[in-house]
Amino acid sequence: QQQVKQSPQSLIVQKGGISIINCAYENTAFDYFPWYQQFPGKGPALLIAIRPDVSEKKEGRFTISFNKSAKQFSLHIMDSQPGDSATYFCAASSQETSGSRLTFGEGTQLTVNP
């Protein structure tokens, strides 16, 4: 059962534009929501993470927006650059119900055209 649904599957953005990737979850006990970035041939790397006690977290050009009532969270990449071209994964975890497990979304392949 896929507990974290991610969209879109692929995204093409022009340099300088805003990239938006969305995730929806089912388990209301999830309490940790990270985003990972993966370049071809490499392992994923943690980009930014949020807990449900805040609605937004910003680190540089990357922002997570969190909507607890809608059970959705999204990644916004401002001023997108060709170097941001990568696959992005959202994920979720619950200390209460899933202990030490992290559930990933399907991934979004982002291409930023110069």
Next chain:
Amino acid sequence: NAGVTQTPKFQVLKTGQSMTLQCAQDMNHEYMSWYRQDPGMGLRLIHYSVGAGITDQGEVPNGYNVSRSTTEDFPLRLLSAAPSQTSVYFCASSPWTGPYEQYFGPGTRLTVT
């Protein structure tokens, strides 16, 4: 620090063969995990460990075994390889006791024919 290292980088197996994927970390992390990555399916947790001597199953554990005799090493064993186990395997570790702020290794690409 080398971080999380995985060997081999590539491996081809015949159906029915067994092998061990190696994973090591030099950051003294308690939490370690194994994922497989397949197109369109994200990363799926195979097994994880919250410390030496403690392991537990993830989402897709069938056909795989793990052990954690030291803090540094967390090998993944394929008991009898099947074509369905063709995938890219990632090992990760975390300084926490859960899957927070995980550091991933470079991956092992496994093909089972």
